[in-house]
Amino acid sequence: xxxxxxxxxxxxxxxxxxxxxxxxxxxxxxxxxxxxxxxxxxxxxxxxxxxxxxxxxxxxxxxxxxxxxxxxxxxxxxxxxxxxxxxxxxxxxxxxxxxxxxxxxxxxxxxxxxxxxxxxxxxxxxxxxxxxxxxxxxxxxxxxxxxxxxxxxxxxxxxxxxxxxxxxxxxxxxxxxxxxxxxxxxxxxxxxxxxxxxxxxxxxxxxxxxxxxxxxxxxxxxxxxxxxxxxxxxxxxxxxxxxxxxxxxxxxxxxxxxxxxxxxxxxxxxxxxxxxxxxxxxxxxxxxxxxxxxxxxxxxxxxxxxxxxxxxxxxxxxxxxxxxxxxxxxxxxx
Numbered sequence: 472x473x474x475x476x477x478x479x480x481x482x483x484x485x486x487x488x489x490x491x492x493x494x495x496x497x498x499x500x501x502x503x504x505x506x507x508x509x510x511x512x513x514x515x516x517x518x519x520x521x522x523x524x525x526x527x528x529x530x531x532x533x534x535x536x537x538x539x540x541x542x543x544x545x546x547x548x549x550x551x552x553x554x555x556x557x558x559x560x561x562x563x564x565x566x567x568x569x570x571x572x573x574x575x576x577x578x579x580x581x582x583x584x585x586x587x588x589x590x591x592x593x594x595x596x597x598x599x600x601x602x603x604x605x606x607x608x609x610x611x612x613x614x615x616x617x618x619x620x621x622x623x624x625x626x627x628x629x630x631x632x633x634x635x636x637x638x639x640x641x642x643x644x645x646x647x648x649x650x651x652x653x654x655x656x657x658x659x660x661x662x663x664x665x666x667x668x669x670x671x672x673x674x675x676x677x678x679x680x681x682x683x684x685x686x687x688x689x690x691x692x693x694x695x696x697x698x699x700x701x702x703x704x705x706x707x708x709x710x711x712x713x714x715x716x717x718x719x720x721x722x723x724x725x726x727x728x729x730x731x732x733x734x735x736x737x738x739x740x741x742x743x744x745x746x747x748x749x750x751x752x753x754x755x756x757x758x759x760x761x762x763x764x765x766x767x768x769x770x771x772x773x774x775x776x777x778x779x780x781x782x783x784x785x786x787x788x789x790x791x792x793x794x795x796x797x798x799x800x801x802x803x804x805x
Contacts, residue, residue: 496525508790511777514692518771537689538775541756544688549740553719560650564590577622592639593739594727598627602638616677633728644684655682668697696773747799
């Protein structure tokens, strides 16, 4: 009789505990509606142990609608590089890029171009002049984005300081296109096809038809979450299919440099910092497009925001980090 009662208590209390956690998180997301510091926020979706436990859209938006995830797409490009390596299409992060992009090298190239590796592009340590921020417009106005990026003067040696540049991930998109024999979008659709809920919508291309590596990619918050769940689960789908190699995730999350703007660590397309007392790996896009993975709590959080304004200089990114801290605190109470 005692065993029966003990088993009954477990059966009854476990769902109640889970319900209480879901309710706390749902209440928290509902409370964000009136926060003046979160006016650009469009949607938030939270998954715990592989299940969506709370989600909310704001000001008429939904977690299922497409948003321009901006530079959060750099983490997807990183995943594709890892998959390409596992398929033998690329040798590894130490592979030099010049032989692959030989046709687009400038006349009389700087000898340092021959030293840039796949890993340098992933960690933003190529050394080439940045094609983000004030230089982005003139780069995307050029006739050939790959050649324009490779023709830039060096601001540092390959492997030196972090020089955040969307041109670096666009060069990776060009490399994937060459070695994969298909567009980057076609490769993504093939390689991520087993990932339930993952979908890339509209995606900008350069004048040569190469999809813009690391920007101007449309995904919903739910789709971004599905990608995050893949990483949280060691590169496996919910039914156990290995899509991204587990060792690539470990390499990608290894800190290789630091952002001079935020001080956050940076690996292969992923930032890292402590939030709410936990180690958080995150993708970050202009305007506040966020994907957070907290392995210690089996927690994944995706957020989308209006992409019309910056998120770092005005403190909005920090406000989103603070929201994640509140989510972590609520999750800990379970």
